[in-house]
Amino acid sequence: MLEVLTNGALNIVVDSGRYGFMGIGVSHAGPMDALALDIANALVDNDPEAAAIEVSIFPFRVAFLADMVIAVTGAPCTAELGRRRIPPYWATRARAGDILSLHPPELGARAYLAAAGGLAVSPVLGSRSTEVKGSFGGLQGRALRRGDRLDVDLEEADEQSFPHGAAGFGVLTETLTAYWRELHTGTVKLRVLPAAEYNEFTERARRDFAKASYQVTGESNRTGARLSGDPLALRFRRELLSHGIVPGTIQVPPSGEPIVQLVEANTCGGYPKIATVIECDLWKCGQMRPRTRLTFQLVDLEEAIEALKDDAAELQELKNTVRGQSCRTPMPS
C-alpha cells in the first residue's frame, strides 16, 4: 500500500486507457504521455495495462507502507527516495516507511509513478483510468488527495526478477533524449496527417500551418491544448454535422486559432479539422507546457504507419533490455 501525502487536483490514477466505449461518448482517458507509462510499467515488469499515478502537480509526495519495487518516468524532475536521488526513467526498491518526493520538473509537465504489480483500483468500463469529466474510474473518479491510500497488487509483482540490494536501474532511449533537447529549445515538432477539411482551408492557411509555429496557451489540459498563432482561414464556411474525433485532432474553431484535442476530449465534435497529430507523437503532447511552441510536419498515411512499426519495435527492444538487466543480476540465495 502507498499513501499520498500531497493534494493535487491533476494527480490521478491512469492505465493504458479505456477502449471500446467511444460509441457511447466515453473518451479514452489514460495517460497524457503514454510512452512514459509504458516504460514505467516495463521497468517494474508489469503488464502494459497496469495502473499507475500520473503526476501533474508538483511537489508530489507519497509514503510506501510496504516494501515494493517502483519506477519513476516522464518529465525529468528531481526525485528523492528518502535522501537518495533517483535519476529519470529509473526503477528501484522502496522500503516500507520510505517517502518519495517528486519536485517540479525543469522540462516537461508530467511524471509517472508505477509500482510492481500495479495499483489495485477497480476497473470501470474495462479500465482503471480516471475519467475526470465523468467522475468515474481511478480512485473514486477523482484526483488524489492527501491521505488517500492505494493498494498495490503485490501478488502480481514478480519480486524475484528485480535485482535485490541494487540501487536500481534505468533506461534512456534516443527518442527520449532527443525530445528533451527539443523541449529545451522551447519548440517541438509534431508529425501530422491531413484531416477531413484540410483542403477546405485557404492556400495561405495551409502554408502557415506547415511553416509557422503555434504556442500552447494556459487554457490547456487533458481535454485539449488551445494554441495561439496565425489564424487559419477556411475558403468557405459550412456547417458540419457532429462526428467522432480522435485524440490528436487539430480543430479550428471560428477564431481560427487551432485546438489539439487530447486524451479526455469530447468523443464528438463539429469544428473543421485541418490535421491529426499521428499516434506516435501524441505522447509528446503530454509533456508540453503553456508557452511551448509547436511546429507541424505533414506526413502521409504510410509514414504514419511506418512510425507506429518503428515505435513498437523500439519499445520491444527496451523491454528486452529491461529483462536482460533483471536477469543478469544474480538471484539472492
Next chain:
Amino acid sequence: MEHDPRVSHAGAGGILFDVAGESFELAKQHRLWALAESLAAQPIPGLRETVLGINNVLLIVDPLVTHPGRVTEQLLRRWETVEPSVPDSRDVEIDVQYGGEGGEDLASIAAHAGMSANEVVEVHSGAVYTVACLGSMPGFPYLVGLPSRLHVPRRKVPRLRLREGSVIIAGAQASVLPCAGPCGWHVLGWAGVSLFDPEAPVPCLLAPGDRVHFRSESID
C-alpha cells in the same frame, strides 16, 4: 442526389466515413445503424472503436492489423449493400420541469420564436424525438426531431456550467445533459433522469433509434 461517401483519415488508425449531405437525413442514419450492426456482427480485424455520428461514422483500427486502405474498401462495399435497419428501439418518457432556475432560456427562446413560454413548452413536448447517436460526453444523446420553429443558433458565449439533467436545444438538435459541464446550448428545463451510470450493466439510458417523449411536469 446522393453524394459519394467522403472518406478521410484521423491519424493512422482513424477512418471517418461521412455520407452527410446538406442537412441531416434520417434514412441515411438508418443505413449507418445497419452498417454499425454489420461491423459489430462481422468486425474488421483490429477494429477498436465504432463511433456513430450524425450521418457519419468514425472507425478506429489498429493499422498494423488491417491497413486503413482495406478498411475503406470494406466500408464502401458494406455501405453499398447494407439494408437500412431500425435497431430494437424503445419509447422513453422524460418528465421536464420547464423554465425557472433550471430552464433559464425558456423566456429568451420564446421571444426569439415569437411565442409564449407555454407555446414553446407545447411545441417542445409535443414532438417525438429519435436518438440519432450517442457521443461527445458519456451517454449524451443527439436527438433529432426538434420542430423547426424552435431552431435557434447556439449561444454566442457558452455557459461555464449547466447541471446534470438540463433539457437543451441548439440549431436542429435537442438533448439532455448526462453530467454537469460547460454548454453552448439553450436550456429549456430540467429533468430528474439518469442518462449514464458507468457501473450499470447497460450504462446508457438511451440507445440509437430510441424515441424520446418529453412531458411537461411543470412550467415556471
